[in-house]
Amino acid sequence: MKLLHVDASPKSENSSSRTLSRYFVDQLRARLPLLSIDYLDLAAEAPPAITELFARATYTPADERTAEMREALKVSDALCARLLGADALLFAMPMHNWTMPAAFKAFVDTIVRGGLTYVATDDGRYVGTLGGRKTLFLTTRGVDLRPGTPFVAMDALTPSLRAAFGFIGVSDPVFVDAQPMQFAHEVERAAAMRRARVELSTLAEAWGSIEPRAALSKVG
Template sequence: MADFRILHIDSSARRGVSGEQRHGSHSRRLTRRFVERWLAARPEDELVYRDVGGQPPSPVDHDWIAAAFTPPEARGADAKARLLESDRLTAELLAADLIVIGAPMYNFGVPAQLKAWIDNVVRVGLTFGFDRAREGEPYWPMLPEGKRLVILSARGDHGYDPGGRLEASNLVEAGIRVPMAYIGLTQSHGLAIEYDEFADQRLAGSIAAAEEGVDRLVDRLLAAG
């Protein structure tokens, strides 16, 4: 078994990769580049791939909530069955050292299928603890320390980065980083392609800059050990 594990998640509803298929996904393009460059340098590392864009997790519902907040020893067969998918997704996250998420911007936030994944892995008793009788903060993160998160996004407009004209409208990175930090994943990095809806030289320049940024990020993370 590999000593280092990568969890690669794509969430775009677009099936293809930009530059190869018409209307292909920019975020899939970036995540693939990141993972391929990483594995070229460290082929012994283990890769787990999860395409939530193509196979969305089931959204949280009443039965899920009831099962998740029932102590494990008290869960019946139906409750255990309802949590099986969440158990698998959470186990993948817990086992990973590096989580690479492709997260295109849909109406200023993350795709619904990625939000469903987040809701399935933010699990009381598994990824965060809660005790109303605990002094001070009743919630605490349960993910092991040292995990790193990379968010690779794509946007139709431009100016969503810090200091940009649309910074306040960017709910993508925060929509991932906040719940992930809540469960203990606090080391994060991000890059994005912009100008998708313009489809001109500005888009081409943004793609080139993002790909160069991915390469530098991989090299920096590898150098950091």
């Protein structure tokens, strides 16, 4: 199995999402000794902001793009290739202001690409090309947004991730959310981390018992 592991926290050693993502990778590797990791740190390698040239290039047929357009798409082309080359996807991030960190939003804007991560069919549908990949969104939240809590309606992160990645073919992602963290007492933070580790161990067990996909879904 080849895992694309993406961290998006701007913190380094003090990052809870990074701590948990490393824990999951260790748990998965214990079950899959031949696990291959493609690691991307968006805090160190954030995609460039979307420009007018990038936007025009994405909607210009490939054989009509200028050299300048092709250059503007190089980072996006490479990131899309890394996504498409993976068997499984791990995206770890903190919640920032109720949604995703800026670096991860830039990543999403860069990898939602017509002709690469989704295609338009002759009958007017849009079909994602990332089907068949196990996908984990691992998030840390400052407050508790679980059902029944006062802030539950403030969660803009989960639906935005489901929408963006669902459009490119990720139909059944798993969410493991450590919460509450930043705005909580130490005992609550510790409990949140324990709950997340239990969920991650269970998921690693499930992923480790599944053979890598024989073939990706293809769009005819």
